[in-house]
Structure formats: C-alpha cells, structure tokens
Amino acid sequence: MSEGNKSEHKLTQLKALEAESIHIIREVVAEFRNPVMLYSVGKDSSVLLHLARKAFYPAPLPFSLLHVDTGFKFKEMYEFRDAFCKEIGANLIVRKNEDAIAKGMNPKDHGVARCCGALKTQGLLDALEEGGYDAAFGGARRDEERSRAKERVFSMRDEFGQWDPKNQRPELWNIYNGKIHDGESVRVFPISNWTEMDIWSYIREEEIPIVPLYFAKERLMVERGNLLIPYYEETRDQLLEGEEPKMIMSRFRTLGCSPCTGAVHSDASNMDEIVIEAAAARRSERETRIIDHGSNSMEDKKKEGYF
Amino acid sequence: MMTEFNFELTKEIELLRLVTVGSVDDGKSTLIGRLLVDTKGAFEDQLLAVRKKKGTEHIASAAEIDLAMLTDGLSAEREQGITIDVAYRYFATPKRKFIMADCPGHEQYTRNMVTGASTANAAIILIDARNGVMPQTKRHTHILGLLGISHLIVAINKMDLVDHDQATFEQIRAEMDDYCAKQGVKDLICIPMSALDGDMVAVRGDHMDWYQGQTLLETLESLSVLENDEQAFRLPVQLVNRPQTAALPDYRGFMGTIASGTVKVGDAIKAIPSGNTSTVKEIVTFDGLLEEAFAPQSVTLTLNDEIDVSRGDMLVHVGNETSDSKELTANVCWIGDEPLTVRKKYLIKHTTQSVKAMVANIDFRRDIHTLNKDEADELAMNEIGQITFKLMKPLHCDSYAGNRTTGSFIVIDTFTNNTVGAGMIV
Numbered sequence: 111m112s113e114g115n116k117s118e119h120k121l122t123q124l125k126a127l128e129a130e131s132i133h134i135i136r137e138v139v140a141e142f143r144n145p146v147m148l149y150s151v152g153k154d155s156s157v158l159l160h161l162a163r164k165a166f167y168p169a170p171l172p173f174s175l176l177h178v179d180t181g182f183k184f185k186e187m188y189e190f191r192d193a194f195c196k197e198i199g200a201n202l203i204v205r206k207n208e209d210a211i212a213k214g215m216n217p218k219d220h221g222v223a224r225c226c227g228a229l230k231t232q233g234l235l236d237a238l239e240e241g242g243y244d245a246a247f248g249g250a251r252r253d254e255e256r257s258r259a260k261e262r263v264f265s266m267r268d269e270f271g272q273w274d275p276k277n278q279r280p281e282l283w284n285i286y287n288g289k290i291h292d293g294e295s296v297r298v299f300p301i302s303n304w305t306e307m308d309i310w311s312y313i314r315e316e317e318i319p320i321v322p323l324y325f326a327k328e329r330l331m332v333e334r335g336n337l338l339i340p341y342y343e344e345t346r347d348q349l350l351e352g353e354e355p356k357m358i359m360s361r362f363r364t365l366g367c368s369p370c371t372g373a374v375h376s377d378a379s380n381m382d383e384i385v386i387e388a389a390a391a392r393r394s395e396r397e398t399r400i401i402d403h404g405s406n407s408m409e410d411k412k413k414e415g416y417f
Numbered sequence: 418m419m420t421e422f423n424f425e426l427t428k429e430i431e432l433l434r435l436v437t438v439g440s441v442d443d444g445k446s447t448l449i450g451r452l453l454v455d456t457k458g459a460f461e462d463q464l465l466a467v468r469k470k471k472g473t474e475h476i477a478s479a480a481e482i483d484l485a486m487l488t489d490g491l492s493a494e495r496e497q498g499i500t501i502d503v504a505y506r507y508f509a510t511p512k513r514k515f516i517m518a519d520c521p522g523h524e525q526y527t528r529n530m531v532t533g534a535s536t537a538n539a540a541i542i543l544i545d546a547r548n549g550v551m552p553q554t555k556r557h558t559h560i561l562g563l564l565g566i567s568h569l570i571v572a573i574n575k576m577d578l579v580d581h582d583q584a585t586f587e588q589i590r591a592e593m594d595d596y597c598a599k600q601g602v603k604d605l606i607c608i609p610m611s612a613l614d615g616d617m618v619a620v621r622g623d624h625m626d627w628y629q630g631q632t633l634l635e636t637l638e639s640l641s642v643l644e645n646d647e648q649a650f651r652l653p654v655q656l657v658n659r660p661q662t663a664a665l666p667d668y669r670g671f672m673g674t675i676a677s678g679t680v681k682v683g684d685a686i687k688a689i690p691s692g693n694t695s696t697v698k699e700i701v702t703f704d705g706l707l708e709e710a711f712a713p714q715s716v717t718l719t720l721n722d723e724i725d726v727s728r729g730d731m732l733v734h735v736g737n738e739t740s741d742s743k744e745l746t747a748n749v750c751w752i753g754d755e756p757l758t759v760r761k762k763y764l765i766k767h768t769t770q771s772v773k774a775m776v777a778n779i780d781f782r783r784d785i786h787t788l789n790k791d792e793a794d795e796l797a798m799n800e801i802g803q804i805t806f807k808l809m810k811p812l813h814c815d816s817y818a819g820n821r822t823t824g825s826f827i828v829i830d831t832f833t834n835n836t837v838g839a840g841m842i843v
Contacts (some may be wrong), residue, residue, distance in 0.1 A: 119679065120431060121432075122429070123514040125714075126432040126713065128715075129674060129714050129715040130713070132674070132715035133674040136656055136673075136715070137769075139656060140656050140728055164702070164704075166658065166672075167701070167702070168668065168670075168701065169659070169662075170662070252505045259504045259505055260502050280528060280531070280532040280839075282532055283536060284674070284822070285768070287766065287827060287835075287836045289834035290834060303507070305509075305514075307509070308514075311427060385422070385424075389422060
C-alpha cells in the first residue's frame with residue numbers, strides 16, 4: 111500500500127486476531143485470583159505463550175505454565191520445553207498422574223480412551239485442583255473439531271471440571287463475564303478464532319520457536335494404515351506384527367503422545383514450506399490424532415473435564 | 418505449488434466478522450456448507466465424516482454431504498435434529514478471512530442472534546424465494562439494525578425453485594428496501610442465489626444473467642470493514658503494568674485494547690473518572706515502541722505525569738470525552754431465564770468496569786412483530802425493551818449508535834453469575 115492514511119489504520123487479520131487474544135489474556139489476569147496457562151509444548155501452545163508474553167511486556171508473565179505430562183511425549187518435546195522455558199524465564203510446573211503411570215497405564219494395553227482419561231483428563235483435573243487455579247488458559251481452537259466450534263472463549267466448568275454444552279453463557283461483544291462461584295473454574299481459550307493456517311502463518315511471521323519435529327526430515331517411521339508412527343528403540347515392544355521401521359521423509363502437523371500421534375509424508379523443512387503445505391492441505395490436522403476418532407469422542411471427553 | 422503462494426499478498430488479508438441468520442428451511446446449512454466447500458473451509462476428512470453414503474473416499478458434489486451434520490457440532494443436536502447454539506465457522510479467500518457466527522433460526526433466536534451479531538461487521542439474512550419476506554425476516558432485520566450491523570446482505574435463496582425468475586427477486590428486494598429504510602439500515606444488498614447449485618455464491622452460474630451485481634463471496638470480499646477510524650479515542654484500562662524489576666523499578670504502563678480512534682505520542686490525555694490529565698510518553702508493544710496506535714490494537718501507554726489510573730478507568734483525548742451519569746438508559750435484549758423486573762438489582766459490566774445497577778423503569782417493551790412500544794412490568798427471555806437503570810457509581814460511556822464498544826454492556830445476575838442481558842446505550 112503506497113498511499114492514503116486509511117491503509118495505515120488497517121490491521122492484517124493476524125494482527126487483529128493477536129489483539130483479540132491479548133485482550134482476552136489480560137481480562138483473565140485482571141478478573142481471576144489464580145490463573146495458570148496450560149502448556150502442551152505444541153504449536154498452539156507456542157503461539158498462546160507468545161501472545162501472553164506480548165500481553166504483559168515489559169513485565170514478566172504473571173502466571174505459571176502447567177504441563178500435564180503423560181510421560182509419553184516425544185523426547186524432542188521435553189528437550190524443547192525445558193530449554194525454551196529456561197530461555198524466557200517462565201515458571202514451569204510439570205504434573206503427572208503418578209498413580210496411573212505407576213500402574214503401567216498405556217494405550218496399547220488399556221485402550222486409547224482409558225489412557226487419555228487417566229493420564230490427560232484426570233492428570234489435568236488433579237493438577238488444577240492441587241494448584242487451586244480458578245482459571246486455566248488453553249490453546250484449543252474452534253476450527254479443530256465440531257464440538258469445539260460451539261465452545262465459548264470463557265468455558266465454565268463445575269466443581270468437577272465438567273463442561274455442560276447445553277448451558278453455556280452467551281458471550282457478547284468483547285465483554286467477558288468472569289464471575290464464578292467458589293469451587294467453579296473457567297477454561298479460557300484466547301486463540302478460539304484462529305485456524306491451523308493462522309497458527310502456521312503467525313509462527314512464520316513472528317519467528318516463534320517450535321519443536322523440531324514439525325519440520326520435515328528423514329525419520330525412522332512405521333507405516334500403520336494411513337498413519338506414520340515414529341519409531342524409537344526404547345519402544346520396540348509397541349510394534350505390531352509384521353511392522354518394520356524405515357527411513358521416511360516426514361513431519362508432524364500436530365504433536366501429542368508418541369504412541370498416538372502420527373506423522374505425515376512431507377518435504378516441508380522450513381516455515382515457508384510448512385505454510386505452503388498447510389494452505390494446500392486437503393485433510394484436517396486432527397486426522398493424525400488417534401484420540402479424536404470415534405463418533406463423539408472429543409465432546410464426551412470435554413464433558414468429563416478434558417480440554 | 419511454490420510459485421502460486423505469495424507471502425506478500427497474505428499480509429493484505431483483513432478480518433471480516435459475519436453473522437448468518439435464517440432457518441434450516443431457508444437452506445442455511447446448504448449455503449454455509451457451500452461456502453465452506455467452495456473456499457476450502459472444511460477439510461476432506463471432515464466432509465467424509467458427514468457424507469450420506471459410506472464407502473466413497475472422495476466427495477464429488479455438495480449433494481453427497483449431509484451439510485447439517487457438518488454444522489451441528491453437539492451430539493444432542495444431531496440426535497434431535499435441531500441447532501441449539503451459535504457455532505463459529507472459519508473460511509478464507511485470498512483477500513479476506515471470515516469468522517462466521519452461525520445462529521439457529523427458530524426458538525431462542527433473539528438470544529443467539531444477539532450473541533452472534535454483537536461482534537459482526539456484516540450479516541447474511543436468508544430468504545426462501547418461494548416464501549418471500551416472512552415475519553421472521555423482519556424481526557431478524559430489526560434486531561440486526563438495533564445491534565448496529567453496518568452491512569446487511571439478503572440472500573434470496575432457492576431461486577432454482579422459482580425458475581430463476583427476476584420478477585420474484587425484484588418483488589422481494591423492493592419489500593426489503595422499504596422495510597430497511599424504516600429501520601435505519603445503512604447498507605442493504607440483495608443477491609439472488611441457489612446455494613444448492615452454487616449459483617451466485619462463489620460463482621455466477623449461468624441461470625441469472627439478468628442480475629448484474631456481485632456474487633455473495635465477491636460482496637463479502639469488498640465490504641468496507643473500517644468502522645472505528647474516524648471516532649473519538651477511547652482506551653478502557655484493563656490493567657496497570659508495574660514490573661517492579663531491577664531494570665524497571667518505577668515503570669507504570671496502562672494496558673488496554675483501543676476501543677476506537679487513534680492515539681499518538683505527545684497527545685493530551687485525560688483519565689476518566691478522575692479527570693487528571695497528562696500527555697502520552699510512549700506506546701509500548703512487545704515488538705517495539707509505536708508512534709501511533711489505533712483500534713482495535715492491544716497496547717500499553719506510559720504517560721509523562723504520575724496520575725492515578727486503574728482498571729475500569731478510561732483514557733480519552735482532552736476535549737473529546739465520554740458522558741458520565743448515574744442513570745443509564747439502554748435498549749436491552751433479555752437473555753436470562755428469570756425475567757427482568759423493576760427494582761431488581763444486577764451487575765453491569767461495561768468495557769473493563771463493573772457497577773451495581775437497579776432497574777429504575779421499564780420504559781417500554783418492543784413488540785417484535787408490530788414494532789410497537791408496549792407498556793410492560795417485566796422483560797422475559799428473548800424480549801427487547803428500553804430500560805432505565807440507576808447506578809451505584811457513574812458509568813463513563815458513549816451511545817451505542819456512536820460507539821459499539823463503549824456503548825455496550827452486559828447484565829449479570831448477582832445470584833447465579835449468569836449473563837442475563839445485553840445492553841445498548843441510547
């Protein structure tokens with residue numbers, strides 16, 4: 111744009127989304143006693159954390175980061191998490207459902223739903239209760255899944271952390287109602303209005319550091335149906351019969367637990383190429399997440415307290 | 418592939434917030450499905466999950482998809498075949514990104530429509546060409562006018578079922594023109610279309626050559642989104658930034674989202690309600706200092722004088738201030754289960770401040786069918802009326818017609834904590 115005052119007073123859509131998210135994050139800090147930011151080390155968490163740093167600059171983050179760890183995350187995620195939190199001076203709290211982990215909970219023997227329920231949902235509920243948090247930020251987006259399309263930015267949860275989709279507070283303008291009763295809490299989703307494409311474009315524009323697994327390279331993978339499952343020597347016992355690992359040029363569109371997250375065939379090894387690939391994608395990113403498959407699984411899990 | 422993608426062009430993409438109203442019978446799900454499919458706002462696996470016949474791996478036409486299944490996200494909705502709640506959809510073209518609030522058209526429509534329309538720049542109202550302008554269409558139009566939606570697009574759908582007849586379209590257009598003129602709607606655009614065939618949605622098709630206007634998507638891409646540029650500067654303060662670190666021991670920054678207008682370094686500023694004045698020292702962001710900032714940016718301002726400012730205060734330009742009153746008159750859409758009654762006390766949240774309020778008077782209830790002003794002693798769910806509140810302390814605000822951000826508020830029930838009303842200051 112070369113001329114005219116008006117064009118100077120236009121925000122790009124990413125900057126408009128950024129401003130909205132910062133507004134939401136600041137409202138929560140103003141109205142809640144003890145907020146915490148859930149940090150899953152993935153790309154959406156990385157954007158959320160970046161927005162939070164912007165919101166309070168030049169002050170440090172006024173809340174801690176909480177990673178509900180299942181013990182099944184990729185080792186690259188742990189390395190990235192620890193190095194990045196140290197670099198930016200964030201206070202990181204890591205919590206696990208130690209009880210279930212001690213009993214050997216895993217998706218192969220107990221099923222994906224039970225494993226997620228114990229390690230993620232229960233792990234999260236326990237950690238929130240232990241910390242006494244009345245508000246927890248999460249990086250969920252409405253474009254991810256159809257039940258999420260109906261969720262509010264301020265998502266009310268009862269004393270059991272449960273979501274009641276039929277009884278949600280209307281949200282008007284940019285005025286958020288943060289009033290809750292003792293024992294209730296709110297999950298807050300500042301990037302509700304972002305799409306996967308927005309996330310990648312913003313990471314590229316802002317040069318936000320992300321876990322290297324998002325970039326394509328030759329990796330040891332096992333092909334299972336449509337999915338590419340990363341192979342590690344330590345988890346050789348999780349192979350199914352007839353499966354053999356081989357080197358495949360691949361990357362991850364989303365990151366979850368290693369036994370349940372697939373990679374995709376890709377040559378996209380830098381942010382430009384990732385954005386171009388996202389723009390051309392025909393299938394949604396959730397397809398690589400085993401937990402979402404099944405008719406209502408996300409909605410059911412959310413009712414129980416999942417993000 | 419590499420050559421097709423232009424990163425420079427993506428920097429020009431603007432955001433447009435939309436609301437769609439109408440019932441499933443008007444073909445709303447088909448239209449939304451059509452927009453999502455034609456702009457690639459829905460992925461193949463999401464479409465395959467809602468296809469009518471299992472087994473196919475590719476979707477050849479929109480007719481193969483159960484589009485209502487795509488939009489009804491909750492299991493209760495799919496079981497009962499109804500739409501319960503506002504759903505948000507996202508799609509983009511090379512020029513714009515759209516956030517679309519999709520509102521159910523039947524019961525509780527006011528509550529859902531007000532929610533979806535509160536943030537919208539533009540609205541799409543669906544009309545079934547066979548039925549013409551229905552009472553419901555007028556009610557929707559009235560509510561959208563009340564909420565100050567600047568652009569109203571009337572999608573006159575199912576033209577394929579009236580033989581693409583121009584006279585039918587012109588008759589509906591004339592009726593809407595007439596009605597909207599009375600409602601104070603600024604910009605009305607009527608488009609004939611067939612969402613089922615896709616005519617005039619993303620492509621023109623070849624059935625309605627008599628219509629010279631833009632397609633729906635072209636219209637959405639070209640609507641003006643500049644609303645706040647000429648308005649007075651308003652910054653409701655969200656928080657005071659006091660890092661109190663070794664490097665920044667005395668730093669005090671005022672954090673907030675600019676509700677309207679622009680602010681420059683050196684501008685003379687007044688803090689309301691204290692009335693203290695100062696000048697802008699710096700406009701601080703994570704990306705560096707700015708010389709100038711404008712709505713809706715989220716910024717932090719530092720001032721040249723130490724004046725008392727806290728959350729709930731508003732920063733404005735000296736000489737261009739908000740009005741202050743302990744009495745507040747507003748159009749209120751009631752969305753709570755319990756009706757609003759005279760003398761009942763509520764909490765009002767306006768920008769970043771909350772004040773206790775008592776209903777002093779129900780000036781009138783608007784009959785949504787006749788638009789008459791009726792006498793009333795309560796306002797029940799989904800009803801709209803003009804209410805006068807008495808406030809515990811003055812609210813610094815503007816009229817909604819002048820400023821959608823500083824002219825709006827929500828009403829909170831102090832017992833349940835629920836949001837029970839949406840207010841637009843007269």
